[in-house]
Each structure stands twice: as C-alpha cells, then as structure tokens.
Amino acid sequence: MASYILGLDLGGTKVSAAVFNGKGQILNRARAKSRAWRDQEEVFDTIVQVGHKALERSKVSVKKIAAVGIGSPGPLDPDTGYIIESANLSFKNFPLGPRLSEEFKCPAVIDNDVNVGTYGEFKAGAASDAKDALGIFVGTGIGGGIIINGKLYHGFSKNAGEVGHIVIKADGPRCGCGRRGCMEALASRVAITRDIRKAVKQGQKTQLAKIAEKKNEIIPSNALKRAYREGDKVAVSVLDNAARYIGIGIGSLVNVLGPEVVVLGGGVVEAMGDDFIERIERTARKIAFDFAIKDVRFVRAELGDDAGMVGAAMLARDVVKRSTSKR
Amino acid sequence: MASYILGLDLGGTKVSAAVFNGKGQILNRARAKSRAWRDQEEVFDTIVQVGHKALERSKVSVKKIAAVGIGSPGPLDPDTGYIIESANLSFKNFPLGPRLSEEFKCPAVIDNDVNVGTYGEFKAGAASDAKDALGIFVGTGIGGGIIINGKLYHGFSKNAGEVGHIVIKADGPRCGCGRRGCMEALASRVAITRDIRKAVKQGQKTQLAKIAEKKNEIIPSNALKRAYREGDKVAVSVLDNAARYIGIGIGSLVNVLGPEVVVLGGGVVEAMGDDFIERIERTARKIAFDFAIKDVRFVRAELGDDAGMVGAAMLARDVVKRSTSKR
Numbered sequence: 107m108a109s110y111i112l113g114l115d116l117g118g119t120k121v122s123a124a125v126f127n128g129k130g131q132i133l134n135r136a137r138a139k140s141r142a143w144r145d146q147e148e149v150f151d152t153i154v155q156v157g158h159k160a161l162e163r164s165k166v167s168v169k170k171i172a173a174v175g176i177g178s179p180g181p182l183d184p185d186t187g188y189i190i191e192s193a194n195l196s197f198k199n200f201p202l203g204p205r206l207s208e209e210f211k212c213p214a215v216i217d218n219d220v221n222v223g224t225y226g227e228f229k230a231g232a233a234s235d236a237k238d239a240l241g242i243f244v245g246t247g248i249g250g251g252i253i254i255n256g257k258l259y260h261g262f263s264k265n266a267g268e269v270g271h272i273v274i275k276a277d278g279p280r281c282g283c284g285r286r287g288c289m290e291a292l293a294s295r296v297a298i299t300r301d302i303r304k305a306v307k308q309g310q311k312t313q314l315a316k317i318a319e320k321k322n323e324i325i326p327s328n329a330l331k332r333a334y335r336e337g338d339k340v341a342v343s344v345l346d347n348a349a350r351y352i353g354i355g356i357g358s359l360v361n362v363l364g365p366e367v368v369v370l371g372g373g374v375v376e377a378m379g380d381d382f383i384e385r386i387e388r389t390a391r392k393i394a395f396d397f398a399i400k401d402v403r404f405v406r407a408e409l410g411d412d413a414g415m416v417g418a419a420m421l422a423r424d425v426v427k428r429s430t431s432k433r
Numbered sequence: 434m435a436s437y438i439l440g441l442d443l444g445g446t447k448v449s450a451a452v453f454n455g456k457g458q459i460l461n462r463a464r465a466k467s468r469a470w471r472d473q474e475e476v477f478d479t480i481v482q483v484g485h486k487a488l489e490r491s492k493v494s495v496k497k498i499a500a501v502g503i504g505s506p507g508p509l510d511p512d513t514g515y516i517i518e519s520a521n522l523s524f525k526n527f528p529l530g531p532r533l534s535e536e537f538k539c540p541a542v543i544d545n546d547v548n549v550g551t552y553g554e555f556k557a558g559a560a561s562d563a564k565d566a567l568g569i570f571v572g573t574g575i576g577g578g579i580i581i582n583g584k585l586y587h588g589f590s591k592n593a594g595e596v597g598h599i600v601i602k603a604d605g606p607r608c609g610c611g612r613r614g615c616m617e618a619l620a621s622r623v624a625i626t627r628d629i630r631k632a633v634k635q636g637q638k639t640q641l642a643k644i645a646e647k648k649n650e651i652i653p654s655n656a657l658k659r660a661y662r663e664g665d666k667v668a669v670s671v672l673d674n675a676a677r678y679i680g681i682g683i684g685s686l687v688n689v690l691g692p693e694v695v696v697l698g699g700g701v702v703e704a705m706g707d708d709f710i711e712r713i714e715r716t717a718r719k720i721a722f723d724f725a726i727k728d729v730r731f732v733r734a735e736l737g738d739d740a741g742m743v744g745a746a747m748l749a750r751d752v753v754k755r756s757t758s759k760r
Binding site: 181190191236237238252254259260261262263264265266267268269271272273274275276277278283285292351354355357358359360361362363364365366392393395397398399401402 | 508517518563564565579581586587588589590591592593594595596598599600601602603604605610612614619678681682684685686687688689690691692693719720722724725726728729
C-alpha cells in the first residue's frame, strides 16, 4: 500500500527532500544547492532529482508514495498548485503541483514556504497542541504563517499571512518589497546588516566591521550571535533594537489575531537564542492588550531547517487522510 | 411562535434597540441617552427599559422574542456572555448575556460593539456577499471586526480583531490605550482633534480654531466635514494625513488577512465621504502586495448607526437557527 509521504522544501538556492513513513518519521533525506538556476524547468528538474534521491536512500519506490508536499516561495495558489510568481526562482505561472503529481504519480500539495514551516511546527514541533497559532520566522527576510482552527489560513487572496510586511514604522526604512517601514525592513538580517553598516560608517567600533564593509554581503547569523554574546556594543544595540521591532509587530498581530501560541524561528532567532526571544516577548506583552496576550505562549521553533519539509509532508498527509475518509 | 429578535447596541453614552421580524426587517426601535450611569446595574436597567420600549412600540410581546443579541464595548467573553471589563460603563465581570436571557426569557448573545457592526454590514449591509471581510470603523477611536469563512473571528483570546491597535508608527504619538503609534493614535477623531489643535497653537489659520481651542472637546465629524469640503488648509492636511495612516494600516491588515471586502464605516468615514475613502483605498493599494489586494473591494458601510443593532440581531438569529436545526 502507498503509505509514504515525500516532503519537499524549495528555497531560493536549495532544495531539501525527506521521505516520511506513516507515523510521520523521516526515513532518509536528500538536498541540492544551486546558485545559478537558469530557468523554471531547471529548478523543477532539481526538485525531481532531489525527491528521487531521497526515495532511493530511503529504499522506498515511487509506487509507495501516497502524496507529495512542497513548500515554495510565493505568491502561489494552493488550490490549483500553480506558482504565480517567484522572481528568485524565475517561476511564472508554473504548475508545480500538477507537474509533481505527474512525476510522482500521486496527489501533490503546494504551499508557501513559511506557511509550511509554521504548519510543521504546529503539527510536529513547538506548537503542536494549539488550535490557533502564529509563526514568525526571522532570517534574511521575515515571513510567517497563521493557523486558525487547526488549519493554515489562506484568506480570499490565498496568500494571507504576510506578517513580515505589516508597516510598523510609517515612512521608516525602505523594505525589499519596495514599501517603507515593514517589520522586515526593521528587523530582518538584511535590516540588521544595514544598521551595523551604518554604525561602522559613523565610526563606531565593532568586531563586525570587516564583514559589514563587504558590499552585497549579509552578515551571517553566527557572526551576529558571536558578537552579541561577546557584548559587542554595536551588535547588542542593533540586535536589541531588531528584537524590539519584532515584539512591536507581534504585539500588533496578537491584538488582531488573538493566537494561542506564537512560534519564533528562522536563522536569526535560532542563532540568537533565549535572550533574544525573551526581549521580543517582553516588548510584545507591552504592546498587546493584556486580555489578548496574557495566556499566549511564546515558543521557540523546534524543527529548524526541517520545519518546511515536515510541514509540507503533513499537508500532503492531510490530503491522503481526507481522500481516504471519503471512501 | 417566538420568531422575533431583539437587537441591542450599547455605546458609551447610549443604548439603542430594535425589534426584527423573521425576515430581518426592523419593526420599531427605541433608544436612551445617558451621560451619568452610576454603576453597572443602572446601565443594565437602561438596557432592559430600552428593550421593552422597542417591544412595546413594535407591539410584540416578550413571549414572541426568540433571542436577544447585544453589542457592547469589551473585552468580553462571547461564550459565557460576561463583560470582562468596560471602564466607561463601569462593567466588571458582569453577566450581561445571562441577565438578558433571564429578563427576556430567551437565549441571549453578546459580542463586541465593532464586531457586531462588522457582522451587520456583512449579513445585511455593504459586504453581504463576501466570505472573508474586514470592517474598520473610524470614530472617536478606531475599531473593527474580522469575518473569516462567514463567521466573526474571535481567536483564542476571544477578543481578536482589535484592528485600531496595530502599531503603524513605532514611537509615534501616545494612544488612548497607553501605547504609542497605534492606528487609533494617528487617525481617530481624537487624533485628528489633537493634530488640528497643534496646528492652531503653531499659529496656522483654520475655521476650526474655536472648537479646537476648547479643551476636552473632540471636534465633531460634521465640523470636520464642512472644513474639509470648504478647503480649509489645516483640515485638509490633517484629514488627508489621517486617511493615509488608515490606508497604511489597512494595507498591512490585507497582507496578513487577505480579505475579500474591506468595509469602511464610523462617524468620520460617514461624514467625510467618498474622497476620504478613495484616499484610504489608494494608500492601502500601495502598501499591500498586489497579489493580496488586487481583487479586494473597498465599500462604504451602509447601515450607519444601525449596524450594531442589526449585527447583534443577526448573531442572535444565528443562534436560533442553530438550535432549531439541531432538533
């Protein structure tokens, strides 16, 4: 019987895959990196290869795959399986779901990369006992997902949950999205790098000066972590500020969404650790109404880089369960 | 057969009631004003009197009421029917739902005042064909409600939808809630009055100078409207600015919630009219991602002061329908 699930996670420069058994455990995995995908077909070929590699390593034949799930940068349409657009991957109206379904001869589910990350933490990670959850992932950018009544929330736009792009400082710094003052423009790794670079230019001393001076380079999370832990003044000031802005954004979102659990993950959060999370939480509790936030739990994401693959696999498993229960 | 619904709307200084027939039409109404309620029992007595007055005028006996619905300032618990706290009304853990149920001998539903306003527009007003809607009401403060999958969304906090209290300008002006930079602190009638007062103090000329100089007075919507229409420079500048901030807030909310319809209402929106709404919409469309906002409709609330009563009655009718279909 087909009872295995193939979970895939597509990032800007890499693809990860894992095969899950019926209990949701990972049998084996595969991944591929690329910095130079020429077109969408090449991206798709890489996805397929990595998927087959994971199957091979797991000693599971394609026939035994009940469903495949993939997380991808969007916007996308989870109903039709089309990626509407994804500039970094040169996707444009690409039928990723249908094509994967054809390739692996089973149902395929696609969803936004941070949505599946949130869903992974919700089904098998840090938020696994909540009904309503909010996931916030702080990395190069800031993304997240919303779980309402146990399900990923997509809204009428099918792409709800763009939590990194709420304006928290009108007329603030320019964001990658072109607007000004988004949470992402104030607290992502790109924003942190910009602020450290500015401090260096103003003549402030920091152990990050050398990395910061390299143009087009985003300071890696590990370097930030080291400088922060060693009390580097510039790093501490910039990162504390970023944590505060994330807290302001989360406080606002809690007022609007009233979640039970807030899951914090992503490269920056993982590197910076508990102090950073506590600072975020402290600010959020000051910003949100007490009645909205008093019973909210703040938890650190548990699945790390696996969150996307796991979430995508869990979404695929849901589809199998739904179709089985209909019979 | 009991087939009428009593809809109630409780504001800071007034209570409105209307009796609805099975088709959702208003038979007759009543209201009472008060600026000096001494305690919660006095507030409750007024509610009861106004309710009975509306019944009397509608020639409907209490026995024919199938359910009663009320919108009230919160926070409150829509499940138990308790008002957790409402400072202006001196409510503190008050069992408003159970007490109304006892008084009118039928099921009683309570919900947040702006939630019921949104629900009214959703069931019988401007947004009556949408599945996911966002209501924003701009008056003395800024409130709103969220409809998800055809239902008022309450979240785990039971008080989700506090859309006026998202921070859109970190470290901005002080809000009535005590925080800084909330949408309400930038664009409510209180904020608009503050900004006009500031302009007067700086020596700028405006026809609103006299009203603005009165301490503790909030400039009425009609005075704002007149000054705006007559091109009063200070009024135009302050109100355009407010519209821009509302647009920024709505753009952010659209990114997060992906609604189908945005309903704009409240005293300020109603007075200012289409120009103001267009300005809000234009900004929101610049702020939200195109894929999130391109198919969103912006509509002006249709029910005016009735929205709360109508929404409360519709919620009450839902309860009757649910219990009837269970039999």
